[in-house]
Amino acid sequence: MKSNILLSLMLLVAGVVNAASTQVEDRIAHATSLNAMVAMVMNWYGSLINTNQLIVFDRSQSTWNDYRALYPHAISHIEVMSTDLIKLNDDHEYQFTSQILIFYHDNEGVQQRQKLSERFIFYVPLLAKPTIKAISRDVLDDPVSTPEPRFDSAYFKARQFSYAWLAYLDGVSSMTQMINGDNWLNTARYSLKIGSLETTDKIASTLLKRNHYLATGGHLLRSIDVQQHADDTDRIMLTLIIEWQGENAGGQPVIAKIHQEIDIKISENNDWEVLAINEHHLLPDLKPWQGFLC
DSSP states (O other), rough: OOOTTTTTTOOOOOTTTHHHHHHHHHHHHHHHHHHHHHHHHHHHHHHHHHHTTTOOOOOOOOOOOHHHHSOEEEEEEEEEEEEEEEEEESTEEEEEEEEEEEEEOTTTSOOEEEEEEEEEEEOOOOTTTOOOEEEEEEEEESSSSOOOOOOHHHHHHHHHHHHHHHHHHHTTTGGGGGGGGGGTTOOOOOEETTTEEEEEEEHHHHHHTTTTTTTTTEEEEEEEEEOSSSOOOEEEEEEEEEEEEEOOOSSSSEEEEEEEEEEEOTTTOOOEEEEEEEEEEOOOOOEEEESOOO
């Protein structure tokens, strides 16, 4: 059964308790599964470009080497042209399909292109890291003209982090590795402004206060912007616009539009360490968003 991932789930009116509860559960399953799968796909494509990137979707280096051998060798950029998500008959299985355009250099150093359609079959237990069960690909006809390539490893790294972070916020604690969380989750400062609440504290403490307003539901990423720090080439500011739907601690339906600024320090081995998170809430958008990837 194909998931309608282009249409936001609408919250039911208060009083329909059982139906509303089921809808929130569906929202959690949808958001956590989508964010976790996309984070892994972004890590996959980023790893094709940057051979030094940490591979988090497979523990076996030999298995990744076998997969990697199916792609061109010297890849400089990958453009994700389109995506689709289908929920399969098994409650925990999804098919994620992407059409990509690969820019690479041949043995003579001449830039070439290859267009692929790839299908990833995921097993996604609720609130757990997905497993890739199977991958298939078809080589497509190359378009006559394409824009200048600009989708490098940093592009995929930013998206891998962002989707994994949202999955973590929704309870997928096993995504910690994908955000390098052991290095900063206990030290970064988290500032939150929501309604009458303004607070700055460690992440765990701030999330407890945030949970009063956003108790049960799911985050979906709607836009992402990456800016280099003016005075430090090893620091970036990641700005996210996020949609959240669910219930507050009192069981009342909530729709939120969240603005997050994440200050990140990049180490020499390309590990990301979050220094601070600044979050404030905007007026929510009542109309459904179009598209499901940024």
